[in-house]
Amino acid sequence: AQKVTQAQTEISVVEKEDVTLDCVYETRDTTYYLFWYKQPPSGELVFLIRRNSFDEQNEISGRYSWNFQKSTSSFNFTITASQVVDSAVYFCALRDTGANSKLTFGKGITLSVRP
Amino acid sequence: DSGVTQTPKHLITATGQRVTLRCSPRSGDLSVYWYQQSLDQGLQFLIQYYNGEERAKGNILERFSAQQFPDLHSELNLSSLELGDSALYFCASSATVFTDTQYFGPGTRLTVL
Numbered sequence: 001a002q003k004v005t006q007a008q009t010e011i012s013v014v015e016k017e018d019v020t021l022d023c024v025y026e027t028r029d030t031t032y033y034l035f036w037y038k039q040p041p042s043g044e045l046v047f048l049i050r051r052n053s054f055d056e057q058n059e060i061s062g063r064y065s066w067n068f069q070k071s072t073s074s075f076n077f078t079i080t081a082s083q084v085v086d087s088a089v090y091f092c093a094l095r096d097t098g099a100n101s102k103l104t105f106g107k108g109i110t111l112s113v114r115p
Numbered sequence: 116d117s118g119v120t121q122t123p124k125h126l127i128t129a130t131g132q133r134v135t136l137r138c139s140p141r142s143g144d145l146s147v148y149w150y151q152q153s154l155d156q157g158l159q160f161l162i163q164y165y166n167g168e169e170r171a172k173g174n175i176l177e178r179f180s181a182q183q184f185p186d187l188h189s190e191l192n193l194s195s196l197e198l199g200d201s202a203l204y205f206c207a208s209s210a211t212v213f214t215d216t217q218y219f220g221p222g223t224r225l226t227v228l
Contacts, residue, residue: 035216045205045219047117091158095217101209102148102160102173103217 002027004094006106013082014114020078021109023092033095034068034075035103040088051075082113118142119220121206127226133194136223140187140208146170147189148209148217149181153202164189196227
């Protein structure tokens with residue numbers, strides 16, 4: 001069965017600090033997709049990034065970057081120079097390519113960025 | 116704005132009642148997913164439809180049902196409501212089934228009193 005673990009539950013940083021959100025996943029599939037979603041206080045779920053299992057290249061997009069390591073089944077997400085608007089709950093999610101393409105979510109990490 | 120719309124935004128009802136939540140997917144998306152977010156269970160997949168047909172079921176109670184109509188909008192019906200059904204219900208859509216990113220609507224917050 002698929003599983004996503006976000007061991008950190010709450011993180012508090014001061015504005016402009018860098019922060020890394022950890023995600024560890026379990027799957028028996030060889031092909032799968034990993035996602036990060038953000039849920040701000042307003043409640044909607046906002047798609048941030050997606051990574052395919054066959055592409056381990058790590059990328060940077062603006063203030064966001066991610067580190068996908070298949071060997072350790074981790075998909076960590078880093079926000080550089082955090083801002084107050086980054087305060088939200090961040091969810092890591094896993095999806096396989098089988099007939100059931102549901103997302104399996106972690107429990108989320110609450111990030112608070114203080115001015 | 117993801118392009119997925121959900122109505123109503125908030126719903127307050129009593130135990131034993133029945134409600135219908137509505138979702139319109141992004142333009143061109145054929146697949147619709149329903150998820151429930153509660154404090155104790157987190158985000159859980161309920162059910163998926165693709166082009167009008169049920170594709171997959173998750174942890175959906177028998178009191179809950181859904182359908183996707185020819186115009187691709189979807190409805191989630193919740194009946195014999197219990198206090199524990201209070202949650203945020205999300206609809207998501209994707210272009211196809213296998214590899215596309217799911218984009219979520221703003222959610223419907225259901226409160227059962």
